[in-house]
Amino acid sequence: MTPTAPLDLAAIRAGQRQNLVQADLAGVDLAGAQLAGVDLSQANLRGADLSGADLRGAILRANLRGADLLGANLCEADARNADLRGANLLDATLRQTSLAGAFLTGALLTRVDLSAADLRGADLRGATLVEAILPQADLSAANLSGADLSQADLEEAILMGAILRGANLSQANLLCAQVAQAVWTGAILTGTCLAGTPLEAQP
Known part of the structure; x- marks a missing residue:
């Protein structure tokens, strides 16, 4: 059996690899990597450092459990059913990102921009979404039990x-x-703005 060739991390960081399907990148340092449009389907990115990475339009239907995505740009990425449990998405940008069915249990999403994102059926139990930006986001059937959405929009x-x-x-x-x-x-719901919702008239 031929051994698998090692991945060229420099080429990956520079955005020279568009196909990373099933790649094993667990724990790898990809901080600031240029990964826009890259296909990372079924890749193992568990615990990887993707802080500040450009992942716009990337296919991220992958294992990102415990990954560091601090300040990363995931606008319009496809992260449906992705495993983001315990991931750090502090200050990340996920405008119009598809996260339908994603697992975000215990994830850190403070000040994350999820404007118009698709979070239908996502598991956000115990997630931290303090000051998160969620206008027009679709959270239909999402599980937000125990989540912290204080001061979220x-x-x-x-x-x-x-x-x-x-x-x-x-x-x-x-x-x-x-x-x-x-x-x-x-x-x-202390101090929560409920204007224009059926909850507005409730004591």
């Missing part, structure tokens, strides 16, 4: 059928959000 977000048991939404903005059939048991 959810204006016109879609939360239909979402589970928010015990979630902290204090000082969050839910102006005109769609919340039909959402589960709010034990949710903290």
Whole structure:
């Protein structure tokens, strides 16, 4: 059996490899890498350092568990069903990113920009979304139980059928959000803007 050739990390960082399907990049330093449009389907990026990386339009249906994506740009990336449990996405940009069915349990998403992102059915239990930017994001049927969404901007977000048991939404903005059939048991709504939602009239 022929041994697998080692990956050329310099070429990967420089964006010279467009096909990284099933690549084993666990724990690899890819900070600041130019990975826009790269296909990372089924790649192992567990614990990898992708801080500041350019992942715009990349296919990230991969294992990113515990990865460092601090300040990374994932705009319009395809991360459907990706494993991002415990990942660090602090200050990352994910505008119009597809995260439908993604696993984000315990992920750090403070100040992340998820404007118009697709998070349908995503698992965000216990995730930290303090000051997250989520206007027009689709969180239909997402599980946000125990998540911290304090001071998050959810204006016109879609939360239909979402589970928010015990979630902290204090000082969050839910102006005109769609919340039909959402589960709010034990949710903290202190100082939350609920104007334009069915919850506005509730005591």
